Amino acid sequence: MAKRGIPEINAGSMADISFLLLIFFLVATSMDIDSGLMRKLPPWVENLDVKPPEVKRRNVFTVLINANNDLLIQGEWGNIKDLRKKVKEFIENPNDDPNMPEKEIKNIPYFGNYPVSKQVISVQNDRGTKYEIYLKVQNEIVAAYNELREELAQKKFGKSYNKLDEDKREAINLIYPQRISEAEPKNIGGRK
Amino acid sequence: MSKFKQKTQKENPKISTASMPDIIFMLIFFFMVTTVLREVELKIKLRLPQQISEVKKMEKKNLVSYIYVGEPKKQFQKIYGTEPRIQLNDAFGKISDIQKFIELERAARPESDIPFLTTSLKVDKDVKMGIITDIKQELRKANALKINYSARK
Known part of the structure; x- marks a missing residue:
């Protein structure tokens, strides 16, 4: 006599179905995480008659990039590889x-009186400068700051900068404040 | 009399494939969770700058608006030429459209989030700085000061 009851459903094709789904998601996936350099723009000023604050010549580090993507670091022809060290x-x-x-000399929490340099890094580029070069220069300057902060964190707290508490990190930021100035670009190399 | 009789094996035992779907399902779930379906269709050639060591991961993607800049793709070159163009969301835009674009992006979000809005510039590495500078000036006028230069390590 025939067995009564619910017949078993064949699950053999289950794997195939799930494979199909898997392949769909494999194809549709883009794994790249958005990453980038964070910057802050200065607010828009309507009238340009207001004079910018005077900065002494010795406090300014100038980097110029021309339309041929050559660098002029502090008045000398330079290479992008040396930029970080110089900064x-x-x-x-x-x-x-x-x-x-x-x-x-400034009074800074955790450090007491500490000499803080009044540096400003000035970057000026041409309208014909390649974006990639511009970003590499920005990157080197940010890297220089990050390295200095990291070194100070290791020396003072014996810890990596990223692992420090918020207030300690702020103290270090007070010693090495990121001051990157971008002049309005010039159009010397001609519009390209 | 031996209690433990040696079982004679004539055939190899079959490997059970019953757990196969489970394994595959696990993989599916992994990919489902990690998948980000692309929201906008790129109309420009975009090769992000590489080897930028100081990049940071972007968090809170819902607070980011994207501006793409690059050479139009082949199928659009007939209409738009080969000069780098700006793409705002799905369409090509002009420099003068940026302020309006930022306004719209702001309007789409709750007011409390507006100060945290970031504009991500996804720019092809061969684009000249002129167009970027113009974009930056427009962003300054629109008071969208937090920007992010998209790049990879």
Whole structure:
């Protein structure tokens, strides 16, 4: 006599169905996470008669990029590879060189009175400069700041900068404030 | 008398494939969770700058508006030429459209989120800085000051 009851459903094709779905998601997936360099733009000023604050020549580190993507670092033809080292040296000014930025004694939490350099990094580019080069220059400057902050964090707290508490991190930011100025671009190399 | 009789095996035992769907399902779930379906169709050639070491991950994607800049793709070159163009959402835009675009992006979000809005510039690496500068000036006028230059490590 025939067995009564519910006949078993064949699950053999289940794997095939799920494979199909798997392949769909494999194809549709884009794994790239959005990443990028964060920057803040200065607010728009309507009248340009207001003079920008005067900054002493020795406090400014100038980087110029022309339409042929050549770099002029502090008046000398330079390479992008040397930029980070030069920026670091400039910000830190370890030997109190009179051509490098002045220092001002400031009272900073955790550090007490600490000489903070009055540096400003100025970047100016041409309208014909390639975006990639511009971004690499920005990256090197940010990297210089990050390295200095990391070194200070290791020296003072014996910890990586990223693992410090918020207030300690802020104290370090006060010592090495990121001051990158971008001048209005010039159009010397001609519109391209 | 031996209690433990050696079982003679004449055939290899069949491997059970019953758990196969489960394994595949697990994989599916993984991919389903990680998948981000593309929202906008790119009309430009976009090769992001590489080897930028200081990039940070973008968090809170719902607070980001994207501006794409690059050379139009082949099928659009007949109409738009080969000069780098700006793409705002799904359509090509002009420099003067940016302020309006930012307004619309703001209007789409709750008021409390507006100060945290970031504009992500996804720019092809070969684009010249002129157009980027114009965009930056427009963003300054629209008071959208937080920007992000999209790049990869």
